[in-house]
Amino acid sequence: MTFNSIPTIDVTALVAEDPVGRRDVIDELGRAAREVGFVQIVGHGIDPESFAALEDAAKRFFAQPDDAKMKVYIGNSTNHRGYVPAGEEVFAGATPDHKEAYDLSIDLPADDPDYLGGNPLLGPNQWPDLDGFAEPVSKYYDEVFSLGRVLLRAFAESLGEPSDLFDRHVTTPPAQLRLIHYPHDPSAADRPGIGAHTDYEVFTLLRPTAPGLEVVNAEGTWIDVPYTEDAFVLNIGDLLEIWTNGEFTATSHRVRKVSHERYSFPLFFNVDYNTWVEPLTQFVGAGGPRYDGVRAGDHLFAQTAQSFTYLQRRLASGEITLPDNARPLYSLGREAQRSAPAV
Template sequence: MESLPIIDIAPLVGHGDHVRVAEEIAAACEAHGFFYAVGHGVAPDVLQALEEESRRFFALPLERKMAIAMSRGGRAWRGYFPIGGELTSGRPDLKEGLYLGTELSPDHPRVRAGVPMHGANLWPEEVPGLKAAATAYMEGATRAAAALMQGVSLSLGLDADWFSRTYTAEPTVLFRIFHYPAGGSQEHWGVGEHTDYGLLTLLAQDRYGGLQVRTPSGWIEAPPIEDALVCNIGDMLERLTGGRFKSTPHRVRNVSGHDRLSFPLFFDPDFEARLQPLPVAADRIEADKSERWDRASVHEFEGTYGDYLLAKVGKVFPQLKDTALGASS
């Protein structure tokens, strides 16, 4: 049975054999676009607290969760959505969730300018521990993602700080807490087939699993591994590499018989960055256009990463598009 590789990224987080890690990252990104990361530096007690506080939140009555609904988050695009409130490829997902991101004050220049997806998070009053738990995890996972991007840089023959200089000095960091209720079936997807939009996703999952990854030989399971985070690359890294590193389709079906939690953190380019393919990737772009799973192209759009992101999320929550994103979408 095919499985995803496991990469110890501790040398990137601390000091060690960066060359070895870069080679393993390159092989994983070329073969699957997915791998497990261990040695990431996020402590087990941080993950435990996040799961405990998240379960307390999702156990609240619906009306209490709706007190921080995304419709109240405005242009920051933060808050809670109920089961069926998020679409994938036009179909409702069998999950509920909480959208979070980098906490920005009202006087931040982008918040003052009304830039979508920038602002403050919404937190439930009934679960006061969730803010501290989620913030601690976001900080740890963001550090791990930044270290991983150093490995990606090296794997592409660039210096370790290339991405931090060009696209992630002020990254777009988005975080989701998802709850997939028990009682799923083979006919109902928690999340349908899709790819992620940006550079890199780090995913913590509870012990129940459900994630599936599309490989050249077919769909495979990506079950939880203790103390490991699942890492996958997004559309913008495929764009930059001309398809050498693929943004791999994946999906979720919870047939465990238990409520499932997952915690994806998206470490993406600066919202205002314009991403151009690496010079070494130019001769790969035409082939990549014809090979992508959905026949769409990550190479043909013009504009900033924010333009790309807003076009995507506007389809995920069409009911919020006009009020939250406004003319910018």
């Protein structure tokens, strides 16, 4: 199916656990996941003051001199946390852009067994020495992650399964929050900045501060995601596409080059690192599954390692290796489905 616009869904009944309107919201989310892969949600219940505090913290962090930000350079970490300078991350087909970012995830203690055992995505965050930063960022992370749990249950029900189908897989997942800054660029041409890609996790909850995001439909036409204040952009990720054998689509998206300053705050909701993800039985027809199974954390690490230059250097030196079943970049999603069958 094709689409020419992004639907908006009010999830108030879902968040409030309203038994009257909840089923309608679940059906709407399921339909959007099948037909578009993207939706804007309002009525999500996230406190506007939490987002304002997050945005203020991000602005103060990115306003620092480069040497201050580089003290928490992501390449200093062993679990992919910290500052991402411009040019560090390269998506398939990307054109150069001036984006910078700060990446964090569930903040585990330094003596966490997985971290000590060398897990490439779990462990403590690399917090900057900046007053009033960690607290609002952590608060926002916790609030949006809780919203993600509610939405994950809704997606389970939209698939005809019990609401707790995925709950056991969400204990300490590598669910990343990114603080992204696109500086003012008066010379920017209206062309792709971040190249077309899908997200590697279960789904994404994004709060931008300005327009610029585009998604591709089944005909290959790029559709603007309109900026709506106080709305989250929700999009399906690779793992839900695999779990549903392609019934839910990880729609490819990109960010246009825009001249105005822009901030973007995606939380990539994920399941636990060792969760085995393969097509659910009810979606596998006579032809068998369209996707091989993947370990959730291995898939995320493999895609990340192929798109960050500091990890590419570690791969080249033999310091790290890709998982045995690593998929190439950009092998899932609507664009990939248009060009070749999934494997």
